[in-house]
Amino acid sequence: RKEVEQDPGPFNVPEGATVAFNCTYSNSASQSFFWYRQDCRKEPKLLMSVYSSGNEDGRFTAQLNRASQYISLLIRDSKLSDSATYLCVVPNTGGGNKLTFGTGTQLKVEL
Amino acid sequence: ETGVTQSPTHLIKTRGQQVTLRCSSQSGHNTVSWYQQALGQGPQFIFQYYREEENGRGNFPPRFSGLQFPNYSSELNVNALELDDSALYLCASSPDRFTVYNEQFFGPGTRLTVL
Numbered sequence: 414r415k416e417v418e419q420d421p422g423p424f425n426v427p428e429g430a431t432v433a434f435n436c437t438y439s440n441s442a443s444q445s446f447f448w449y450r451q452d453c454r455k456e457p458k459l460l461m462s463v464y465s466s467g468n469e470d471g472r473f474t475a476q477l478n479r480a481s482q483y484i485s486l487l488i489r490d491s492k493l494s495d496s497a498t499y500l501c502v503v504p505n506t507g508g509g510n511k512l513t514f515g516t517g518t519q520l521k522v523e524l
Numbered sequence: 525e526t527g528v529t530q531s532p533t534h535l536i537k538t539r540g541q542q543v544t545l546r547c548s549s550q551s552g553h554n555t556v557s558w559y560q561q562a563l564g565q566g567p568q569f570i571f572q573y574y575r576e577e578e579n580g581r582g583n584f585p586p587r588f589s590g591l592q593f594p595n596y597s598s599e600l601n602v603n604a605l606e607l608d609d610s611a612l613y614l615c616a617s618s619p620d621r622f623t624v625y626n627e628q629f630f631g632p633g634t635r636l637t638v639l
Binding site for chain 1: 526557559564565566567568569572580582612614616627628630631632633635
Protein backbone atom coordinates (compact mmCIF):
# COMPACT_ATOMS: atom_id res chain seq x y z
CA ARG A 414 0.00 0.00 0.00
CA LYS A 415 1.32 3.44 -0.88
CA GLU A 416 2.05 5.79 2.03
CA VAL A 417 -0.46 8.34 0.70
CA GLU A 418 -3.01 7.60 -2.02
CA GLN A 419 -5.29 9.96 -3.88
CA ASP A 420 -7.60 9.72 -6.87
CA PRO A 421 -5.69 11.69 -9.55
CA GLY A 422 -8.86 12.93 -11.27
CA PRO A 423 -9.35 15.17 -13.12
CA PHE A 424 -12.58 16.27 -11.53
CA ASN A 425 -14.47 18.56 -13.91
CA VAL A 426 -17.27 20.38 -12.10
CA PRO A 427 -19.51 23.38 -12.87
CA GLU A 428 -19.20 26.60 -10.92
CA GLY A 429 -21.18 26.41 -7.69
CA ALA A 430 -20.87 22.65 -7.34
CA THR A 431 -19.72 20.82 -4.23
CA VAL A 432 -16.79 18.47 -4.75
CA ALA A 433 -15.01 16.09 -2.39
CA PHE A 434 -11.53 14.59 -2.61
CA ASN A 435 -10.41 11.52 -0.71
CA CYS A 436 -7.03 10.47 0.57
CA THR A 437 -5.89 7.33 2.39
CA TYR A 438 -2.66 6.94 4.35
CA SER A 439 -0.82 3.85 5.52
CA ASN A 440 0.93 5.00 8.72
CA SER A 441 -1.56 4.59 11.56
CA ALA A 442 0.75 6.58 13.87
CA SER A 443 0.32 9.79 11.84
CA GLN A 444 -1.13 12.54 14.00
CA SER A 445 -1.50 15.49 11.67
CA PHE A 446 -2.23 16.03 8.03
CA PHE A 447 -2.18 18.82 5.49
CA TRP A 448 -3.93 19.72 2.28
CA TYR A 449 -1.77 21.77 -0.10
CA ARG A 450 -2.95 23.47 -3.26
CA GLN A 451 -0.70 23.61 -6.33
CA ASP A 452 -1.47 25.76 -9.34
CA CYS A 453 -0.09 24.73 -12.73
CA ARG A 454 3.71 25.04 -12.80
CA LYS A 455 3.76 26.75 -9.40
CA GLU A 456 4.86 25.73 -5.92
CA PRO A 457 2.52 23.98 -3.43
CA LYS A 458 0.85 26.24 -0.86
CA LEU A 459 -0.76 25.18 2.40
CA LEU A 460 -4.55 25.16 2.22
CA MET A 461 -5.54 23.48 5.50
CA SER A 462 -4.10 21.62 8.45
CA VAL A 463 -5.99 18.76 10.16
CA TYR A 464 -4.99 17.74 13.67
CA SER A 465 -8.18 16.32 15.15
CA SER A 466 -11.39 15.11 13.56
CA GLY A 467 -11.61 17.97 11.12
CA ASN A 468 -11.18 21.60 10.23
CA GLU A 469 -13.32 24.15 8.42
CA ASP A 470 -12.27 27.37 6.71
CA GLY A 471 -14.98 29.14 4.73
CA ARG A 472 -15.97 26.99 1.78
CA PHE A 473 -13.37 24.35 2.62
CA THR A 474 -13.82 21.49 5.08
CA ALA A 475 -11.29 18.80 5.87
CA GLN A 476 -12.31 15.66 7.77
CA LEU A 477 -10.22 12.93 9.31
CA ASN A 478 -11.25 9.36 10.04
CA ARG A 479 -8.41 7.75 11.99
CA ALA A 480 -10.07 4.32 12.17
CA SER A 481 -10.21 4.10 8.39
CA GLN A 482 -6.98 6.11 7.87
CA TYR A 483 -8.84 8.41 5.57
CA ILE A 484 -8.83 12.18 5.02
CA SER A 485 -11.22 14.15 2.87
CA LEU A 486 -11.41 17.69 1.51
CA LEU A 487 -14.80 19.17 0.69
CA ILE A 488 -15.12 22.33 -1.40
CA ARG A 489 -18.53 23.99 -1.45
CA ASP A 490 -19.75 26.54 -3.99
CA SER A 491 -16.79 25.94 -6.32
CA LYS A 492 -15.23 28.97 -8.00
CA LEU A 493 -13.26 29.11 -11.24
CA SER A 494 -10.29 30.15 -9.12
CA ASP A 495 -10.44 26.82 -7.23
CA SER A 496 -9.08 25.06 -10.34
CA ALA A 497 -5.79 23.54 -9.23
CA THR A 498 -4.23 20.30 -8.02
CA TYR A 499 -4.93 19.41 -4.40
CA LEU A 500 -2.20 17.47 -2.62
CA CYS A 501 -2.83 15.34 0.45
CA VAL A 502 0.23 15.47 2.73
CA VAL A 503 1.28 13.39 5.72
CA PRO A 504 4.21 14.52 7.87
CA ASN A 505 6.64 11.78 8.77
CA THR A 506 6.44 10.68 12.38
CA GLY A 507 9.67 8.73 12.41
CA GLY A 508 13.09 9.78 11.22
CA GLY A 509 13.67 12.02 8.23
CA ASN A 510 11.32 14.89 9.09
CA LYS A 511 9.77 14.79 5.66
CA LEU A 512 6.41 15.53 4.16
CA THR A 513 4.96 12.63 2.18
CA PHE A 514 2.75 13.82 -0.66
CA GLY A 515 0.05 12.03 -2.57
CA THR A 516 0.08 12.32 -6.36
CA GLY A 517 -2.54 15.08 -6.14
CA THR A 518 -6.10 15.39 -7.40
CA GLN A 519 -6.70 17.77 -10.29
CA LEU A 520 -9.81 19.96 -10.12
CA LYS A 521 -11.20 21.92 -13.05
CA VAL A 522 -14.10 24.25 -12.33
CA GLU A 523 -15.99 25.23 -15.46
CA LEU A 524 -18.59 27.87 -16.32
CA GLU B 525 4.86 35.25 -1.58
CA THR B 526 6.59 32.96 0.91
CA GLY B 527 9.95 34.71 0.99
CA VAL B 528 11.69 31.54 -0.17
CA THR B 529 13.68 32.12 -3.35
CA GLN B 530 15.32 29.64 -5.70
CA SER B 531 17.74 30.00 -8.58
CA PRO B 532 17.90 29.44 -11.42
CA THR B 533 14.28 29.29 -12.55
CA HIS B 534 14.97 26.97 -15.46
CA LEU B 535 17.97 24.90 -16.43
CA ILE B 536 18.83 22.61 -19.32
CA LYS B 537 21.65 20.10 -18.97
CA THR B 538 22.84 16.99 -20.78
CA ARG B 539 23.27 13.49 -19.38
CA GLY B 540 26.38 13.06 -17.29
CA GLN B 541 26.71 16.72 -16.37
CA GLN B 542 26.53 18.15 -12.86
CA VAL B 543 24.13 20.79 -11.59
CA THR B 544 23.85 23.04 -8.53
CA LEU B 545 20.54 24.52 -7.46
CA ARG B 546 20.26 27.26 -4.84
CA CYS B 547 17.69 28.20 -2.23
CA SER B 548 17.34 31.10 0.20
CA SER B 549 15.11 30.30 3.13
CA GLN B 550 12.52 32.59 4.66
CA SER B 551 13.86 34.99 7.28
CA GLY B 552 14.01 33.31 10.70
CA HIS B 553 13.81 29.77 9.30
CA ASN B 554 16.69 27.41 10.10
CA THR B 555 15.45 24.31 8.29
CA VAL B 556 15.48 23.67 4.56
CA SER B 557 14.05 20.64 2.78
CA TRP B 558 14.45 19.69 -0.86
CA TYR B 559 11.85 17.86 -2.95
CA GLN B 560 11.79 16.49 -6.49
CA GLN B 561 8.50 16.67 -8.40
CA ALA B 562 8.28 14.72 -11.63
CA LEU B 563 5.52 15.54 -14.09
CA GLY B 564 2.12 14.32 -12.85
CA GLN B 565 3.49 13.25 -9.47
CA GLY B 566 3.55 14.70 -5.98
CA PRO B 567 6.80 16.08 -4.59
CA GLN B 568 9.25 13.44 -3.29
CA PHE B 569 11.48 14.21 -0.29
CA ILE B 570 15.19 14.31 -1.12
CA PHE B 571 16.72 15.51 2.18
CA GLN B 572 16.49 18.10 4.91
CA TYR B 573 19.11 20.38 6.46
CA TYR B 574 18.89 21.80 9.96
CA ARG B 575 21.53 24.24 11.16
CA GLU B 576 24.04 23.11 8.49
CA GLU B 577 23.65 19.38 9.18
CA GLU B 578 21.72 16.81 7.14
CA ASN B 579 18.66 15.88 9.19
CA GLY B 580 17.06 13.12 7.18
CA ARG B 581 17.22 11.74 3.68
CA GLY B 582 14.72 10.18 1.31
CA ASN B 583 15.26 7.36 -1.16
CA PHE B 584 17.68 9.16 -3.47
CA PRO B 585 21.15 7.96 -4.55
CA PRO B 586 24.37 9.54 -3.20
CA ARG B 587 24.83 11.58 -6.38
CA PHE B 588 22.21 13.86 -4.85
CA SER B 589 24.00 15.90 -2.20
CA GLY B 590 23.46 19.16 -0.41
CA LEU B 591 24.81 21.90 1.78
CA GLN B 592 23.42 24.44 4.17
CA PHE B 593 25.30 27.64 4.93
CA PRO B 594 25.49 29.66 8.17
CA ASN B 595 22.79 32.03 6.86
CA TYR B 596 20.59 28.90 6.35
CA SER B 597 20.55 29.17 2.57
CA SER B 598 21.09 25.83 0.86
CA GLU B 599 22.37 24.12 -2.27
CA LEU B 600 21.32 20.90 -3.96
CA ASN B 601 23.97 19.25 -6.12
CA VAL B 602 23.26 16.46 -8.56
CA ASN B 603 26.15 14.63 -10.23
CA ALA B 604 26.10 12.40 -13.31
CA LEU B 605 22.71 13.64 -14.45
CA GLU B 606 20.25 11.10 -15.86
CA LEU B 607 17.22 11.68 -18.06
CA ASP B 608 14.93 10.75 -15.13
CA ASP B 609 16.34 13.66 -13.12
CA SER B 610 14.23 15.99 -15.26
CA ALA B 611 11.77 17.48 -12.78
CA LEU B 612 10.75 20.50 -10.77
CA TYR B 613 13.04 20.84 -7.74
CA LEU B 614 11.37 22.51 -4.80
CA CYS B 615 12.99 23.98 -1.74
CA ALA B 616 10.93 24.44 1.42
CA SER B 617 11.86 26.26 4.59
CA SER B 618 10.38 25.93 8.05
CA PRO B 619 11.09 27.56 11.40
CA ASP B 620 12.13 24.28 12.95
CA ARG B 621 13.10 20.77 11.87
CA PHE B 622 9.93 19.16 13.22
CA THR B 623 7.45 18.88 10.36
CA VAL B 624 4.55 17.32 12.24
CA TYR B 625 3.01 20.66 13.14
CA ASN B 626 5.13 23.18 11.27
CA GLU B 627 4.11 24.42 7.86
CA GLN B 628 6.79 24.21 5.21
CA PHE B 629 6.96 27.22 2.90
CA PHE B 630 7.89 26.37 -0.66
CA GLY B 631 9.93 28.37 -3.11
CA PRO B 632 8.88 28.69 -6.77
CA GLY B 633 11.12 25.80 -7.81
CA THR B 634 13.80 25.18 -10.41
CA ARG B 635 12.69 23.32 -13.50
CA LEU B 636 15.53 21.04 -14.65
CA THR B 637 15.51 19.42 -18.07
CA VAL B 638 18.11 16.75 -18.83
CA LEU B 639 18.65 15.97 -22.52
